[in-house]
Amino acid sequence: MATEKLISDDGIRNDGRKIDELREIKFDIGVLKNTDGSAYVEWGRTKILVGVMGPRESHPKHLALADKARIDAFYRMASFSVEEWKSPAPSRRETELSKVIREALSPAVFTEYFPRTSIDIFIEVLQADGSTRCAAISAASLALVDAGIPMRDLVASIAVGKVDGQLVLDVQDKEDKEGESDMPMAYMPSKNAVTLLQMDGQITQEEFARSIDMLKKGCLEVYRLQRDAIEAHFKVSESSNEEA
Amino acid sequence: MSARIIPVVKRKQIIELSDSGKRTDGRSLTDYRNIEIIIGDIDKAEGSATVILGGTRVTAGVKFEIGDPFPDTPNEGVMQVSAEFVPFASPEFEPGKPDETAVELARVVDRGLRESKMLDTSKLCIEPGKRVWICHVDLYILDHCGNLIDTAALAGLCALLSAKMPEAKVKGDTVELTGKKLPMPFSGIVPINVTLAKIGDKLFADPSFEEEEVLDCRLSVAFMQKGDDEKSLMLCAMQKGEAGYMTIEEVTRAVELAKLKSQELRSLVSSKVNING
Numbered sequence: 001m002a003t004e005k006l007i008s009d010d011g012i013r014n015d016g017r018k019i020d021e022l023r024e025i026k027f028d029i030g031v032l033k034n035t036d037g038s039a040y041v042e043w044g045r046t047k048i049l050v051g052v053m054g055p056r057e058s059h060p061k062h063l064a065l066a067d068k069a070r071i072d073a074f075y076r077m078a079s080f081s082v083e084e085w086k087s088p089a090p091s092r093r094e095t096e097l098s099k100v101i102r103e104a105l106s107p108a109v110f111t112e113y114f115p116r117t118s119i120d121i122f123i124e125v126l127q128a129d130g131s132t133r134c135a136a137i138s139a140a141s142l143a144l145v146d147a148g149i150p151m152r153d154l155v156a157s158i159a160v161g162k163v164d165g166q167l168v169l170d171v172q173d174k175e176d177k178e179g180e181s182d183m184p185m186a187y188m189p190s191k192n193a194v195t196l197l198q199m200d201g202q203i204t205q206e207e208f209a210r211s212i213d214m215l216k217k218g219c220l221e222v223y224r225l226q227r228d229a230i231e232a233h234f235k236v237s238e239s240s241n242e243e244a
Numbered sequence: 245m246s247a248r249i250i251p252v253v254k255r256k257q258i259i260e261l262s263d264s265g266k267r268t269d270g271r272s273l274t275d276y277r278n279i280e281i282i283i284g285d286i287d288k289a290e291g292s293a294t295v296i297l298g299g300t301r302v303t304a305g306v307k308f309e310i311g312d313p314f315p316d317t318p319n320e321g322v323m324q325v326s327a328e329f330v331p332f333a334s335p336e337f338e339p340g341k342p343d344e345t346a347v348e349l350a351r352v353v354d355r356g357l358r359e360s361k362m363l364d365t366s367k368l369c370i371e372p373g374k375r376v377w378i379c380h381v382d383l384y385i386l387d388h389c390g391n392l393i394d395t396a397a398l399a400g401l402c403a404l405l406s407a408k409m410p411e412a413k414v415k416g417d418t419v420e421l422t423g424k425k426l427p428m429p430f431s432g433i434v435p436i437n438v439t440l441a442k443i444g445d446k447l448f449a450d451p452s453f454e455e456e457e458v459l460d461c462r463l464s465v466a467f468m469q470k471g472d473d474e475k476s477l478m479l480c481a482m483q484k485g486e487a488g489y490m491t492i493e494e495v496t497r498a499v500e501l502a503k504l505k506s507q508e509l510r511s512l513v514s515s516k517v518n519i520n521g
Contacts, residue, residue, distance in 0.1 A: 100483075181359075192493075200355045
């Protein structure tokens with residue numbers, strides 16, 4: 001394995017970013033015709049489509065909840081999304097990620113408004129280049145908004161990694177594979193709510209504290225981009241209400 | 245669906261009790277239930293342990309198999325953790341393929357063990373690029389009374405620490421087993437997983453089954469330590485689970501509490517099994 005450095009002496013990462021710099025992130029809302037809500041995100045080279053179906057009749061019926069909607073998430077990676085062909089059958093990783101993504105988004109949704117229904121969130125990773133769960137959660141929030149589902153807040157997500165002994169924001173594929181740790185977080189800013197938190201790799205307690213700070217700042221930056229995307233999408237053709 | 249009514253009442257009771265620092269089973273919020281560790285109970289396995297935490301019971305077995313290395317790590321053996329939820333462990337478990345809960349549990353335990361680098365997998369190589377040892381750590385959930393993750397993580401850790409690996413010699417095109425057992429290539433690092441449940445605005449260590457039914461969410465944190473060096477305490481895995489959330493302050497508090505509890509559990513483990521292999 002190459003021992004090529006991932007961060008240069010003047011603090012520039014191998015894709016040209018600074019330590020605390022995000023990749024270019026582009027959200028698009030309402031891109032699919034047959035869903036109730038949808039969103040597309042390009043997050044560096046990571047490309048993900050999310051479609052939301054629902055609230056609709058729960059299927060199978062016996063899984064319906066009497067007092068709220070049931071949320072399901074399906075995280076899948078396309079067979080061509082990674083370096084080597086990936087079997088389209090869901091892996092253990094995809095099963096786990098579907099679970100934690102569902103749990104990251106659920107606290108944001110007013111599920112109690114839609115008893116006995118289900119809301120299905122389908123995530124298709126078309127190209128994976130690191131932080132796919134963060135990009136998926138951030139885009140799925142927008143797809144839920146597009147579906148007109150009432151929410152407490154948007155869920156914004158980002159990862160911090162340790163690379164060459166340094167903490168970096170928004171981990172891409174090479175940094176994830178060759179770096180020392182990866183710590184994704186999802187966050188609802190207005191609730192100060194951490195809805196997803198995972199970590200693998202070795203970090204000190206001091207690095208943990210600093211990671212949390214960086215994650216919070218990073219999530220706020222993603223949050224701003226999400227809000228911009230919503231504003232751009234829902235901007236009504238100019239009328240009386242324009243502020244001076 | 246009616247099963248959901250009782251937890252709502254229970255949750256109220258659990259939260260009210262917790263305001264005075266108490267729990268329905270008499271523990272304080274930071275207490276673990278009684279832990280029993282039995283080492284080497286399955287003598288056909290290369291390593292084994294049963295951990296009984298309160299009423300939760302997990303037996304872990306370590307088995308070795310000769311297999312192919314992963315293409316990106318041709319000179320390294322493989323450690324693989326999986327979980328089986330045996331149907332008699334809970335009326336909610338059904339026969340069949342591991343579901344998402346079983347997959348999550350196996351992967352959380354796997355991350356703690358793997359990321360700590362307690363096991364030097366390069367020493368599990370038999371013939372570089374061709375044949376390596378696959379070390380299966382299989383977790384059998386036999387009785388479910390809450391906190392499966394910590395119980396399974398302890399069982400997996402103890403089974404691994406008690407394991408001996410078979411000796412293999414390459415003879416031309418074949419591999420011969422000498423019948424001898426070798427010590428495992430451990431680094432002396434021991435990862436300990438601690439799970440905290442958030443219910444209302446309180447954190448509960450080692451949640452019981454009824455507490456899990458009503459929790460907001462849980463956070464599992466694995467701390468690793470080499471020998472007795474307390475300064476070397478580092479985090480090596482984390483997982484938030486279930487559909488609620490924690491505030492950033494609660495996360496920080498949970499990690500601090502997990503650190504303290506991990507020290508207690510680590511000394512318990514080292515009293516039962518040689519942590520240097």
